[in-house]
Amino acid sequence: MTDHYEDSDENKPRVLNNRQVLGYLAGYWRRRPALLWITVVMTVVAIGFDLSVPWAAGKLVDIVAAGPKALDAAWRAWGLLAVCYGLGLILRNTAMRAWIPFAAANMKEIIDESFEKVQSFSADWHADTFAGATVRRLSRAMWGYDTVSDAAVIWLGPAFLVLTGLCVTLGLRWPEVGAFAAVVVAAFVASNIWLTELYARPSNLKAVALDSRIGGALADSLSSNATVKAFGAERREEGRIGEVTTLWRKAASVSWNRFTNLWLLHNLLLVVLQAGMTGILVVLWSKGQARAGDIAYVITAFMLMTGYLRNIGDNIRMTQRGLDDIEDVARYSQMDPQVMDVEGAKPFHAGRGEIIFDRVTFRYKSAARPLYDRFGLMIEPGERVALVGPTGSGKSTFVKLIQRLYDVEDGRILIDGQDVAHVTQGSLRRAIAVVPQDPALFHRTLAENIAYGRPGATQEDIFEAARRARAHEFITRLPKGYDTLVGERGVKLSGGERQRVAIARAFLADAPVLVLDEATSSLDVETERQVQAAMEELMVGRTTIVIAHRLSTIRGSDRILVFDDGRVVEEGAHKELVASGGHYARLHAVTEGWA
Structure with a gap:
């Protein structure tokens, strides 16, 4: 079961290296140079005051060691130490005042642009990818950016400057102390970077992937809660989630233990640094080559170094985790949408709804041979055409191709004389209203769901669309009326109520092409009559494509197309096809008990 909540093979990640992920982040850092430079300059100046603290501390100790007769000088030295430390803070x-709006704006744009990118991916990509896992990746990336950016600009950059400055100043006064400190600091930093990349990162990537799988598993179970309850399967689902979280726990434990091992190693290096630096100064003091203030200088420098080195260690590890959290979204940014607008694509101009398939060849990515092979068909403006045939015969594919959810291999599809491959996808799809078998509504109000067909619709427009869809009456009976929240995917409404909301949305969209995809197949007889009446009104003056298994719903069609294996094997009116004794007649004979 461990594969159930993973993406399909086509969507499994190609892992980017740290440099590629940092390149993705750098694109956001460059967007607001003024705020970035204010942060950097203020931080660098603050570092200068940090570097002066050991010097000021050593000066104070030397003066105090001379006795109370230097009281005024001691107070001046004390004031200097306080000013250096205070100004640094x-x-x-001040740097953080510039950094906060910089970070918040970039984090917002990461979510906005990643969402836009994911929306541009094809219907196939979304079918192969768990929505819950994708949501987890997007939200992790936002906080991963925060972690990496804070570490790089607020902690790691300043730490490297301070440590370099301290090693240089120590080396100028005591070459052996400076050299020893530089070697240990270099070993600390290099081993942190190298071991984090090679030792800790692989296990962390596994834990991150399993975190995404948890998101997919939770979304899968929660979105199907009605089915879970219907079968009394709560304990079973808890067990399935438990299996996924157990895998994550094991992977996370390995990852965290490896980071803890690195923490221990690097703290031992800090012990070596402390012992070595102070030991060398004690030797110099014993030879009369160092004063009490010099030892205070070195101890203060060590304490400053220790703080920054611990920050370096912690932030290198946090940076690696942040980079791993961002990696998925950085990879998305490099992916091209599977269906793209061509260069110079123009908006689709809706006409009367003529549809032409001109020698179209199309195959699904996993198919050995084309479903459509030089397929040709013409639907007249305003014509009502029904598509029937067995599952997999090409009916739903027909609709997906006119919406350009897929690109064809050869040939072209024209709507009102315009090649669908040469117009913008958004404008094309706004000209095609679809009422599906099981409409998915947003967890928003009924008014918002209906108005989704035409943004900016007035309240009266929404009411009128609902009346024409036979939805106004049931909506007004609800306690909050049009302000009623419908639940995720419209779960608070019955199937017939969702269907009528979808029809109201189609009325409001007022598109020249209408697709009714099994729109009454799951309704009771009374509800079906209401929905059928609404659909009859909706079809007036529009080119209508009806996909149906229940032949009773399509008898009034101008033309019925019988699909089989990607070909139209029969076409004509209902009575003609029944009389011909072919495929349609056999379907009619099977279903005449309820047709």
Whole structure:
């Protein structure tokens, strides 16, 4: 079961390296140079005051060691130490005032642009990818950006400057101390970077992937809660979630233990640094080559170094985790949408709804041979055409191709004389209203769901569309009327109520092409009559394509197309096809008990 909540093979990630992910982040850092430079400059100046603290501390100790007769000088030295430390803090706070709007704006744009990118991917991509896992990746990326950016600009960059400055100043006064400190600091930083990349990252990537799988598993179960309850399967679902979280727990434990091992190693290096630096100064003091203030200088420098080195260690590990959290979204940014607008694509101009399939060849990505092979068909403006045939015969594919959810291999599809491959996808789909078998509504109000067909519709427009869809009466009976929230995917409404909301949305969209996909197949007789009456009104003046298994719903069609294996094997009116004794007549004979 471990594969149930993973993406399909086509969507499994090609892991980017750290440099590629950092390149993705750098694109956001460059967007607001003024705020970035204010942060950097203020931080660098604050670092200068940090570097002066050991010097000021050593000066104070030397003066105090001379006795009370230097009281005034001691107070001046004390004031200097306080000013150096205080100004450093004030400047860092000022830097954060610029950093906060910089980070917040970039985090917003990461979510916005990643969502836009994911929306541009094809219907196939979304069918192969768990929505819950994708949501997890997007939200992790936003916080991963925060972690990496804070580490790079607020912690790691300043830490490297401070440590370099301290090693240089120590080396100028005591070459052996400076050299020892530089070697240990270099070993600390290099081993952190190298071991985090090679030792800790592989296990962390596994834990991150399993975190995404948890999102997919939770979304899968929660979105199907009605089915779970219907079968009393709560304990079973809890067990399935438990299996996924157990895998994550094991992977996360390995990852965290490896990071903890690195933490221990690097803290031992800090012990070596402390012992070595102070030991060398004690030797120099014993030879009369160092004063009490010098030892205070080195101890203060070590304490400053320790703080920054611990920050470096922690932030390198946090940075790696952040980079791993961002990696999925950085990879999305490099992916081209599977169905793209061509360069110079123009908006679709809706006409009367003429549809032409001109020698169209199309195959699904996993198919050995084309479903459609040089397929040709013409639907007249305003014509009502029904598509019937067995599952997999090409009916739903026909509709998906006119919406350009897929690109054809050869040939072209024209609507009102315009090649669907040469117009913008959004404008094309707005000209085709679809009422599906099981309409998926948003967890928003009924008014918002109906108005989705035409943004900016007035309240009266919404009411009128609902009346024409035979939905107004049931909506007004609800306690909150049109302000009623419908639940996720419209779960608070019955099937017939959802169907009528979808029809109201189609009325409001007022598109020249209408697709009714099994729109009454799951309704009771009384509800079907209401929905059928609404659909009859909706079809007036529009080119209508009806996909149906229940032949009773299509007898009034101008033309019925019988599909089989990607070909139209029969076409004509209902009575003609029944009389011909072919495929349609056999379907009619099977279903005449309820047709």
